[in-house]
Amino acid sequence: MITTLEEMGQAAQNAAAELAILPAAKKNTVLNAMADALAAHRQAILTANADDLVNAADLPAKFVDRLRLTDARIQDMATGLRQVAGLPDPTAQADKGWTTDAGLHIVQQRVPLGVVGIIFEARPNVTVDAAGLTFKSGNAVILRGGKEALRSNMALAKVLQDVLANHGLPVAAIQLITDTSHATAQALMRLNGYVDVLIPRGGAGLIQTVVKNATVPVIETGAGNCHIYVDQGADLQMAENIVVNAKVQRPSVCNAAEKLLIHQDVAADYLPVLAAALRAHGVELRGDARARAIVPDMIPATAADWDTEYNDLIMAVKVVDSLDAAIAHINTHNTKHSEAIITNDYTASQRFLQRIDAACVYVNASTRFTDGFEFGFGAEIGISTQKLHARGPMGLTQLTTIKYEIRGDGQVRS
Incomplete structure (x- = not known):
């Protein structure tokens, strides 16, 4: 029947x-x-x-x-x-x-x-x-x-x-x-x-x-463990605007950023500013040892954090040695959704675009734009x-x- x-x-x-x-x-x-x-x-x-x-x-x-x-x-x-x-x-x-x-x-x-x-x-x-x-x-x-x-x-x-x-x-x-x-x-x-x-x-x-x-x-x-990498060639104000938007504008959706990676050469200057901006919006930060050495009151990040899609006002933070280290980390832990680099270095941006394995890869823009409506497709x-x-x-x-x-x-x- x-x-x-x-x-x-x-x-x-x-x-x-x-x-x-x-x-x-x-x-x-x-x-x-x-x-x-x-x-x-x-x-x-x-x-x-x-x-x-x-x-x-x-x-x-x-x-x-x-x-x-x-x-x-x-x-x-x-x-x-x-x-x-x-x-x-x-x-x-x-x-x-x-x-x-x-x-x-x-x-x-x-x-x-x-x-x-x-x-x-x-x-x-x-x-x-x-x-x-x-x-x-x-x-x-x-x-x-x-x-x-x-x-x-x-x-x-x-x-x-x-x-x-x-x-x-x-x-x-x-x-x-x-x-x-x-x-x-x-x-x-x-x-x-x-x-x-x-x-x-x-x-x-x-x-x-x-x-x-x-x-x-x-x-x-759907699953979106999305990263933003702040390169040594990044403008701080641009980085702050993009990171806050990508994490805070609507944290429950799949194109919200869940991880922040930052180059070691700018971490000491940039990370306190970015952390303060995120915390002003109620974001809980979980950092690796190097990030917590700069912002000591971050919660220690665990191994599980790097693979977790929070869909919440939580962000894990990692200091990396280089662009290639950021690329390697992202390709190991991402869900192939949306990844972004903030940089004014054209060569670095091209390397990121070419080497990141994801459906959408951004240079100097928020991951929140990964959306059928924003791409001009209508609904998705x-x-x-x-x-x-x-x-x-x-x-x-x-x-x-x-x-x-x-x-x-x-x-x-x-």
Whole structure:
């Protein structure tokens, strides 16, 4: 007997087949209508979110911050949908075409992946971001959020599904799993034949659980043990501005900086200033022996600190001998997400760009810019930290694959 999850998978496949041939103009009309609907139903969404927040009162502050919706965050989601509507449809044109020696005309056409499954934690914005991007790229989506955000996710999904229905489109294009049990999550990870790709969004624990247990293809996203390296050629004021922004502006997200490395030649002068600026914003500092020799009241950093994504107002600090020592440390401990160097030395910046193994590498800018919206992609499906298929902020193009269309006039191979 077919299960409910399999029924969702079949309905998603049917919807995906319809979305794959939907004209770009129709998609854009629907996306703008979804943005309007979010604003029109703002109060119902906030009421549902308030219920979730009551139940999450005992959870850590960083968790509650990701869960909380506000007028501004709802507006950001609507803006993301409008920006996606304004972007080119990746499936509306061919990548390239050519003619072979045999006279075959080959076109490399970009096509949707099909059915995208997304498992995510208490981040209601993912419901809208994922729905908008998958819809524009011609994919159906099955969403499985955390139980802490269930009411918020249900309210958002209903708004989006009502818009689909009002425009004569299958509501199964955007589906939300309301059974938040681990068993259902495990079943989604193994929904071969229905789900074409699974994308986890959340902490390292969730991502690794999906990677280890899924039998459908997985794109790893999210975990961000991000570093900022202050080089000997750095401007102190620039370093202070960037380090504080990267750590403090929104510490609970994956592109926030978690580690500060500083060259030994400037550490004595720069580290007290940077430490004071961070502490003014309530940041707890954990330093290695050399950092604590300069700022003695730092908490001693442990070996585990160098591999920890805090998602909180905590930062570990290390003094390094050289640029190459910084690069080696980062490549040993990072999660391939976002890394930054602060320097006015062009040669040092180029070496950092070339040698750091990460999806996004910055020179003289905050890691907080690793974001689909900031990159001009509209909303994002996640930050891919792997190397196959997609890497970095995943926008519309990353939710497609290719198909070769070959036209002949009777050719046979000899």
